[in-house]
Amino acid sequence: MFKETFQRYLTMIEQTLAQLPWDEDSLNESMYYSLIGGGKRIRPVLALASAEAVGGNPETVLQAALAIELIHTYSLIHDDLPAMDNDDYRRGRLSNHKVFGEAQAILAGDALLTYAFEILANLELGQPERELRVIREVALAAGKDGMVGGQVADIAGEGKALSLNEIEEIHKAKTGAILTVSARLGGILAGGTEEQIEALTDYAQALGLAFQIKDDILDIVGDSETLGKPAGSDIRQGKSTYVSLLGLEGAGHQLHAQILKAQAAIKPLGERASFLNELAFYIEERKH
Amino acid sequence: MFKETFQRYLTMIEQTLAQLPWDEDSLNESMYYSLIGGGKRIRPVLALASAEAVGGNPETVLQAALAIELIHTYSLIHDDLPAMDNDDYRRGRLSNHKVFGEAQAILAGDALLTYAFEILANLELGQPERELRVIREVALAAGKDGMVGGQVADIAGEGKALSLNEIEEIHKAKTGAILTVSARLGGILAGGTEEQIEALTDYAQALGLAFQIKDDILDIVGDSETLGKPAGSDIRQGKSTYVSLLGLEGAGHQLHAQILKAQAAIKPLGERASFLNELAFYIEERKH
Numbered sequence: 136m137f138k139e140t141f142q143r144y145l146t147m148i149e150q151t152l153a154q155l156p157w158d159e160d161s162l163n164e165s166m167y168y169s170l171i172g173g174g175k176r177i178r179p180v181l182a183l184a185s186a187e188a189v190g191g192n193p194e195t196v197l198q199a200a201l202a203i204e205l206i207h208t209y210s211l212i213h214d215d216l217p218a219m220d221n222d223d224y225r226r227g228r229l230s231n232h233k234v235f236g237e238a239q240a241i242l243a244g245d246a247l248l249t250y251a252f253e254i255l256a257n258l259e260l261g262q263p264e265r266e267l268r269v270i271r272e273v274a275l276a277a278g279k280d281g282m283v284g285g286q287v288a289d290i291a292g293e294g295k296a297l298s299l300n301e302i303e304e305i306h307k308a309k310t311g312a313i314l315t316v317s318a319r320l321g322g323i324l325a326g327g328t329e330e331q332i333e334a335l336t337d338y339a340q341a342l343g344l345a346f347q348i349k350d351d352i353l354d355i356v357g358d359s360e361t362l363g364k365p366a367g368s369d370i371r372q373g374k375s376t377y378v379s380l381l382g383l384e385g386a387g388h389q390l391h392a393q394i395l396k397a398q399a400a401i402k403p404l405g406e407r408a409s410f411l412n413e414l415a416f417y418i419e420e421r422k423h
Numbered sequence: 424m425f426k427e428t429f430q431r432y433l434t435m436i437e438q439t440l441a442q443l444p445w446d447e448d449s450l451n452e453s454m455y456y457s458l459i460g461g462g463k464r465i466r467p468v469l470a471l472a473s474a475e476a477v478g479g480n481p482e483t484v485l486q487a488a489l490a491i492e493l494i495h496t497y498s499l500i501h502d503d504l505p506a507m508d509n510d511d512y513r514r515g516r517l518s519n520h521k522v523f524g525e526a527q528a529i530l531a532g533d534a535l536l537t538y539a540f541e542i543l544a545n546l547e548l549g550q551p552e553r554e555l556r557v558i559r560e561v562a563l564a565a566g567k568d569g570m571v572g573g574q575v576a577d578i579a580g581e582g583k584a585l586s587l588n589e590i591e592e593i594h595k596a597k598t599g600a601i602l603t604v605s606a607r608l609g610g611i612l613a614g615g616t617e618e619q620i621e622a623l624t625d626y627a628q629a630l631g632l633a634f635q636i637k638d639d640i641l642d643i644v645g646d647s648e649t650l651g652k653p654a655g656s657d658i659r660q661g662k663s664t665y666v667s668l669l670g671l672e673g674a675g676h677q678l679h680a681q682i683l684k685a686q687a688a689i690k691p692l693g694e695r696a697s698f699l700n701e702l703a704f705y706i707e708e709r710k711h
Contacts, residue, residue, distance in 0.1 A: 162567055162575040213533060216506075218525035237506035241529065242575055245501060245536065246567040252540045253562035256555050263551035270544035270558060278537035279450055283530050287450040290526055 137413035144180045144193065148204070151197050165235040165243040166250070169208050172226050177346070178203045178314060181414070182321040185335050188401065188408040191325020198258055199269060199324055202251040203317050206277050209247035210313075212240050214286070248277070260324065269320045276316035285309025297375035303344065311343035330403070337400035338411060345393035345418050351376035352386055357423065394419045425701035432468045432481065436492070439485050453523040453531040454538070457496050460514050465634070466491045466602060468702070470609040473623050476689065476696040479613020486546055487557060487612055490539040491605050494565050497535035498601075500528050502574070536565070548612065557608045564604035573597025585663035591632065599631035618691070625688035626699060633681035633706050639664035640674050645711065682707045 152170065157163040179200035183193035215222040215230040216237060223233050232240035255270045275281060285308030292305060318339035322332040354369045355378050369376050377386040397415045401408040440458065445451040467488035471481035503510040503518040504525065511521050520528035543558045563569060573596030580593060606627035610620040642657045643666050657664050665674040685703045689696040 158567075160572075160575075161579070162572055166567065209533075213529055216526075216529065218529060238504075238578055239575060241501055241504065241506060242571050244533070245497075246571040248533065248536060249562050249566035249571065253559060253566060256558035256562060263555055266555060267544050267551055271541060274537050274541035274544060278541060279446075279454065279534040283534040283537065284448075284450055287448075287527060287530055291449070 137410060137417070140184075140410045141180065141414075141417075144183045145176055147183065147193065147197060148176050148179045148200065151201055152204070155201070161235065161239065162243060162246060165231060165239050166247050168234060169212050169225075169231045169243065170205065170247070172208075172228055174204070174207070174226065176204065177418075178207055178317040181314060181317040181339065181342075181411075184410045184414065185318040185321025185327075185339075186325035188335065188404050188411055189322050189325050189327030189331045190407060191321075191327065193321075193325075195260060196321050196324045198254055199320050200317070202254040203273070203313065203320070205247045205251040205254070206273070206282075207313060209244040209251070210277075210282060210286070212244040212247070216240060219290070258324070262324070265323055265326075269323055272316050272319060272323075276312035281308055281312035281316075282310075285312070292375065294373045295375070297380075299377075299380055302375055302377065302380070306344060306347040307340070310347055311340055314343040314346065315339040334400050334403050338397045338415075341393045341397035341400060342415060342418060345390055345397065345415070348377045348386055348390040348393065349418060349421060351378045352383065352390065353421075353423065354378070355383060390419060425698060425705070428472075428698045429468065429702075429705075432471045433464055435471065435481065435485060436464050436467045436488065439489055440492075443489070449523065449527065450531060450534060453519060453527050454535050456522060457500050457513075457519045457531065458493065458535070460496075460516055462492070462495070462514065464492065465706075466495055466605040469602060469605040469627065469630075469699075472698045472702065473606040473609025473615075473627075474613035476623065476692050476699055477610050477613050477615030477619045478695060479609075479615065481609075481613075483548060484609050484612045486542055487608050488605070490542040491561070491601065491608070493535045493539040493542070494561070494570075495601060497532040497539070498565075498570060498574070500532040500535070504528060507578070546612070550612070553611055553614075557611055560604050560607060560611075564600035569596055569600035569604075570598075573600070580663065582661045583663070585668075587665075587668055590663055590665065590668070594632060594635040595628070598635055599628055602631040602634065603627040622688050622691050626685045626703075629681045629685035629688060630703060630706060633678055633685065633703070636665045636674055636678040636681065637706060637709060639666045640671065640678065641709075641711065642666070643671060678707060 157167050182196050182200035182203060186193045186196045211225060212231040214220050215225055216232055222230050224230060231243055235243065252270065255266070255273060258266050260266060277283065285305050288305045289309055292301065315336055318335040319332055322335045351369065354366055354376070357366050377389060381389060394415045398412050401411050445455050470484050470488035470491060474481045474484045499513060500519040502508050503513055504520055510518050512518060519531060523531065540558065543554070543561060546554050548554060565571065573593050576593045577597055580589065603624055606623040607620055610623045615623070639657065642655060642664070665677060669677060682703045686700050689699050
């Protein structure tokens with residue numbers, strides 16, 4: 136059932152992505168190149184599943200879910216730039232700037248971020264207050280107090296010995312904020328109650344940390360081919376991670392604790408949240 | 424009267440800018456550094472004046488005007504990057520990446536763009552449909568079909584012999600779209616009629632071209648100190664400009680024609696548009 140639902144969400148997302156209009160120029164081509172780069176689509180899936188978990192129709196949040204994927208994609212393009220992580224590959228393909236050049240990669244990222252807000256302002260669900268709230272929350276999660284701020288803190292922490300608390304703060308901002316707003320916007324646009332939206336928030340925050348801990352573990356135990364990127368890069372970059380601080384076993388325990396926390400948070404949502412419940416296990420067991 | 428009004432607008436803008444909350448970290452510092460870098464504030468001034476030109480209160484559009492200035496500032500930070508124009512100076516000060524490093528300059532730009540949409544989603548004017556329309560129009564003007572698209576076309580055109588038509592298309596996207604939406608959002612948020620908003624649109628499009636032609640002229644006849652950047656850089660970069668295609672005198676005629684066009688467009692707005700009328704002369708005669 137979990138696999139079928141996951142596949143249903145993915146099909147909806149890929150179809151909506153394929154229907155986005157693109158002009159035939161190199162900028163559009165470079166934006167599209169990274170967008171169809173075969174990501175896990177965790178964020179839009181989370182948005183659709185959250186809508187269903189509060190009893191709404193996932194179709195309602197599809198466009199907003201897409202906007203989140205655009206924002207995620209822009210952040211990866213900018214992260215890969217020579218001035219940032221200087222990664223030549225992303226998901227087993229050449230990174231955007233290796234194909235289109237650095238200038239255009241910067242601009243493709245800028246355009247994807249802007250396009251995301253264009254899509255969010257075009258939802259036309261007949262609920263303008265809710266739509267404005269979603270734009271507000273997405274901007275907050277993506278900006279200086281969320282994803283971008285976390286990225287700056289992450290760069291500033293490179294080569295330094297960070298505490299577990301500091302690592303957690305960085306991840307909450309860098310990856311957690313966008314994951315959390317993905318779940319929240321699903322709940323908000325589908326007309327969930329504030330209590331339901333809070334439950335989704337707690338779930339997504341725990342899931343986000345679990346996701347990051349798993350990333351740290353995979354960097355050690357994963358193989359480069361399955362990951363689509365070189366394993367062991369955290370060690371080479373001198374990064375403090377859950378594994379470097381807690382060891383593999385300790386990190387595994389932390390991971391499982393977050394999974395249980397996530398699942399406890401959505402208990403009140405009942406049977407409709409069973410996909411989210413399974414998704415937590417999926418995050419714990421993923422191989423890439 | 425024109426100078427007093429201009430000063431009144433500038434004071435409103437600088438005061439609102441000064442009231443924006445900033446955290447005490449290097450990301451906030453780098454965003455603020457470029458934002459207070461002493462620009463001409465033409466875009467927010469245009470927004471405030473457009474609100475008054477349709478009989479509205481400029482206070483109403485102040486926050487939105489600020490958002491536009493944030494977007495303009497982000498675009499300058501990214502334009503100056505080594506991978507783009509590689510400018511060490513901007514308005515007589517070191518460019519953002521020369522002070523904060525390339526990685527953080529990219530992120531400061533990203534955060535300013537995102538912050539702009541946060542502000543636009545927080546207007547709380549009690550007119551959610553209008554507010555959504557403004558976000559939609561700003562995103563369109565700033566993105567792949569507007570400013571970013573124009574920037575890509577501009578880079579692609581470097582060193583090529585462009586026609587006047589091609590130059591105009593680039594400028595309409597690269598600088599014209601944001602200038603135009605500045606005027607439009609002033610009209611929209613102040614409750615102008617569609618006819619008034621159209622008049623402002625025609626005005627701003629002509630003004631935008633005039634602005635660009637004047638830029639091309641100043642690059643030849645201006646001195647570096649007054650400009651705050653090296654004069655003659657268009658020639659050194661092998662750029663096609665209004666001056667390279669029409670000569671100085673021809674460019675001057677084109678400039679004047681656009682000024683007259685701008686002024687004709689706002690005739691229907693009457694006396695309340697007298698500042699915009701004067702602003703056109705100001706653009707024609709500016710020294711930097």
